[in-house]
Amino acid sequence: MAARAKTQLIPLDTLRNRIAEALAANVKSYNIPKVCTGLGLAPGEDNEAHSSKRIYVKNRLIGFEKPDLLRIADDVLKNFENTALSDVVSEMTIHAEHRITDITRRDVLKVLNDLDPLFGGGNLFDGLNIISSEPLSYEGLNNFNFLPTLAQEINQHYIRNDDFSNEELLIRCDALTCSQTRIFVLLEKLLDPVVRRGDDQAYLANALNDILKVDGFNVVVVDEQSGHPIYAVQRTATGVIGAPKNLIFAAIKAKPDLYFTDAINNDIGIRNDTDALLYDRFLTDSGLLWTTLAEWWQEREKLPNLTEAKRSLYIRLLLSVKETSSPGEFALFDTYYHVFSKLLGDQLPALIPQVYLHYDPRTIKERGSNPVLLRQRMDLLLLLDRNVRIVIEVDGKHHYAVSDKVSPVKYGDMVAEDRRLRLTGYELYRFGGAEFKDVTLAKGKQAIGPATKQMAIDFFQQLFERHNIKAKL
Structure with missing residues (x-):
């Protein structure tokens, strides 16, 4: 039996920072006190919020422990879209106990080297943005920058030339460090029938399962679209087939x-x-x-x-x-x-x-x-x-x-x-x-x-x- 990946331990202060950053990015300074009060946080002076929205929120989160912080984070995500906060919450809840190892991630990326093109006929940057912490766009690719953007590097070394393999491309886009939720969404995207179908889709699903099963996961058919299977990454069922009912x-x-x-x-x-x-x-x-x-x-x-x-x-x-x-x-x-x-x-x-x-x-x-x-x-x-x-x-x-x-x-x-x-x-x-x-x-x-x-x-x-x-x- 393979060793399990270690439980993901994320400091509570990281969660506090992500909550504060999410609110600072989405709420005007004059509304911050009201929003914080609505989340169950202590009220403060308006001038404090005008000075720094992030610090205002962070100061009111000190003293809250994990259950309350997760509740607050969930309330924030119900009102505001924030990828960084969503990632931290998923790592501390859905994927806290059951994880794929770094070895498994690397083995998966090697399998993806066989895919050409990586995202079929789909948009390359749309696919890479699933895992990339730096937003990728085709705009400004030809603009001269002293320090080239990641998008420009990809354009030069992957799109125009073949200096990067799929594996190296994905590593540069944070495939080894992104949240487990993101890496799973990437795999589901690569298996989407819009990207690949038929034997190519089945081959990739089988290849991924050979690797993921070591850590207790697999890709399974969860739906179908126009006669083509839709795959999702799930925990491997090791016991009785079927959910208990009574x-x-x-x-x-x-x-x-x-x-x-x-x-x-x-x-x-x-x-x-x-x-x-x-x-x-x-x-x-x-x-x-x-x-x-x-x-x-x-x-x-x-x-x-x-x-x-x-x-x-x-x-x-x-x-x-x-x-x-x-x-x-x-x-x-x-x-x-x-x-x-x-x-x-x-x-x-x-x-x-x-x-x-x-x-x-x-x-x-x-x-x-x-x-x-x-x-x-x-x-x-x-x-x-x-x-x-x-x-x-x-x-x-x-x-x-x-x-x-x-x-x-x-x-x-x-x-x-x-x-x-x-x-x-x-x-x-x-x-x-x-x-x-x-x-x-x-x-x-x-x-x-x-x-x-x-x-x-x-x-x-x-x-x-x-x-x-x-x-x-």
Whole structure:
């Protein structure tokens, strides 16, 4: 597995400067105090704004931390177009965690050397302006300057002569230093059917994917125009194909009584939702964090703050775990939250108990000897970034025996279902019930011994390492 590109760390003062510069470039000095007040900044004297608009704004941003600065930046961008500010915001949000390396950028540029012409029949400077910090224009190309402009250098060494390769041209236009958003827009421009089509377009898409996949990205068809594919750069889906739609979990006693509220949209409700929970917010391929789940619970239960919501939700989920009477499931669940919530904080993925993967509205008794679904519920589930779904099962006798007698048929059914689950993209990890010998789970007494606790910690640490989640004790 290739090493991930480092998280982009942009100083907060850079963001403050970009906000101040954006307002200074777009707002008259006599309006600056009013605009700043509208953004939630402290008022000041008019003569201060007349002296320096940029300094006036910057002074009022000192003391604001990242969340508030990003909110202010977003408000500014809603009213004023500013590329420099937009770039910084995208680097601190959309592209903060998942990045392509400098090596990947350089390899991409080498692939682009094969393109002739670079932007097909399109305007060269329009394409280069996607990444260039210096605006490029054909105006004034023949004017004599003691220090030639970048546009004049390109005209002399790329348009009129072939001194520059595509790679060198793009490097001179900031391809190695521009924001990740800009480099991705450039690639999408080069794949636009207006620029190239057919075999040329397909060849470039395949060549780019061979390089981008190392860093977890690829170019995929997202639309079509007059029969030609439109490509976009996206994170590579590594897990289950398709976005999660329903999350039904934490059943306590009764099987959830489901019904459709909108069969066309696949919207469902639970009549007895005190026995099972239905997460009714939009689920993305970025996974589900404990904080996000707790925010949903806070709103659902009308709790005063997030701390109380986490405490209340943990108790509710633990109740469903205890109802299984599984010492192993209890030990894994309890150890996970008590140990890893301290290590990962707001980045802790939610460990969700008793999740319905399949659902048959009829009971096993009603189906008799002809069940439609062999397995409906999973013990524990993690939803991670890039559609990674991890199922954790703790096996008891019911997984491989009937009436305490080993059943090869039942065991065969279980492993067949495991294969099917893995082939659809799920990760599956099984624990044997006998591994949890030092766990006590009884009314009024629950205890997890040191051997089991360490086993659980080791498992989750190795699992997080596999998925590039830093959780070192």
